Amino acid sequence: QVQLAQSGAEVTEPGASVKVSCKASGYAFATYSIHWVRQAPGQRLEWMGWINPDNDNTKYSVKFQGRVTISRDTSASTAYMELSNLRSEDTAVYYCARDSGFLPLWGQGTLVTVSS
Amino acid sequence: EIVMTQSPATLSVSPGERVTLSCRASQSVRNNLAWYQQKPGQAPRLLIIGASTRATGIPGRFSGSGSGTEFTLTISSLQSEDSAVYYCQQHNDWITFGGGTKVEIK
Numbered sequence: 001q002v003q004l005a006q007s008g009a010e011v012t013e014p015g016a017s018v019k020v021s022c023k024a025s026g027y028a029f030a031t032y033s034i035h036w037v038r039q040a041p042g043q044r045l046e047w048m049g050w051i052n053p054d055n056d057n058t059k060y061s062v063k064f065q066g067r068v069t070i071s072r073d074t075s076a077s078t079a080y081m082e083l084s085n086l087r088s089e090d091t092a093v094y095y096c097a098r099d100s101g102f103l104p105l106w107g108q109g110t111l112v113t114v115s116s
Numbered sequence: 117e118i119v120m121t122q123s124p125a126t127l128s129v130s131p132g133e134r135v136t137l138s139c140r141a142s143q144s145v146r147n148n149l150a151w152y153q154q155k156p157g158q159a160p161r162l163l164i165i166g167a168s169t170r171a172t173g174i175p176g177r178f179s180g181s182g183s184g185t186e187f188t189l190t191i192s193s194l195q196s197e198d199s200a201v202y203y204c205q206q207h208n209d210w211i212t213f214g215g216g217t218k219v220e221i222k
Binding site (some may be wrong): 107 | 117148150152154159160162165171203205207210211212213214215216
């Protein structure tokens with residue numbers, strides 16, 4: 001079964017970092033790029049960045065540049081999104097999604113709560 | 117960054133009625149436009165690709181049209197299970213999403 005399985009919910013403090021994983025199964029991981037999209041409570045979907053697992057190329061939204069790092073481990077068929085210097089406004093559900101230009105396959109989402 | 121604007125923000129419609137949602141791009145995205153449906157607590161579900169092609173398994177009551185900067189998603193006969201938020205997304209220049217239209221059942 002083709003799917004993306006994300007790591008579990010995280011609760012963290014302002015100023016800290018969080019790393020969310022996205023494990024692909026059912027297809028050749030290096031064949032499709034992975035995007036990260038977040039959704040704050042009641043807000044729109046917000047694109048954060050992208051990685052090409054085949055060559056490790058990345059691209060980040062200007063909004064998150066300098067705070068987000070997307071990486072991958074091809075041996076584990078897993079992509080990662082690390083967001084640093086967290087603030088309360090980063091409380092959101094973080095999704096990974098497989099790229100075909102459009103996004104036909106999504107992970108289940110990971111809730112990250114930033115609270116002191 | 118290409119800005120996507122959706123209207124209206126909320127729509128309240130009776131079952132069986134026709135629903136039309138709009139999406140406008142700040143510059144041409146050609147036909148690199150997708151539509152998604154999102155229900156509470158769920159990830160978005162892909163409905164339409166290439167502005168007008170239904171994704172696999174999507175019912176025929178969903179249709180898309182448009183190109184360039186103006187796009188429309190139509191639900192020909194609203195069903196109760198269609199209550200959701202609908203997002204447009206361009207992928208002509210990386211990715212941006214519209215603000216969504218919430219469709220409520222009267």
